[in-house]
Amino acid sequence: TVCPALVCFFPGTEWLHAQLIPAGTPSGALDARTTVAMWQLVNCYAVVALISSLVFRAIRDTLPDNPEAQERILGAHMTALVLGDVSTTAIAAWVNLPEDLRYSFGSWNAMTQGNITFTIFLFSMRLAWLAGIGRQRYHYGKAVPKNQKSA
DSSP: OOHHHHHIIIIIHHHHHHHTSTTOOOOSSOOHHHHHHHHHHHHHHHHHHHHHHHHHHHHHHHOTTOHHHHHHHHHHHHHHHHHHHHIIIIIIIIITSOHHHHTOGGGOOHHHIIIIIIHHHHHHHHHHHHHTTTSOOSSTTOOOOGGGOOO
16 A cells, blocks of 8 residues: 555656556646646545554553453554545446446456455455454454343
């Protein structure tokens, strides 16, 4: 998620803008509104990367002996990312991709692969984490005893 933020510095916002649709060629200088929108987009990518990195470390360091609390916080974070994956893939990338390119996977560029293929991979990994696949569960998927349920 940090890579798109870096490419705004080099090769630049014009290049990133052109890559949003496969076979895009840089159209030259972008107008001020588009440039601001591109920087806001890459800022969102950078913020997601920072939140994931910093929050995961803070949870581990702050709650080392409380795996249930760790899992509850990470689960909320993963749920938000899963919802973001769905909106990125289904709405932002797939629906807005020109029809002639939707099923022409070989013509997709790295940006399209990242926005669709890699996001589907991340979505799958996050769902696996939420389902408890390959890890011990402490909160998600565990029955709460009746005397511990909140009112």
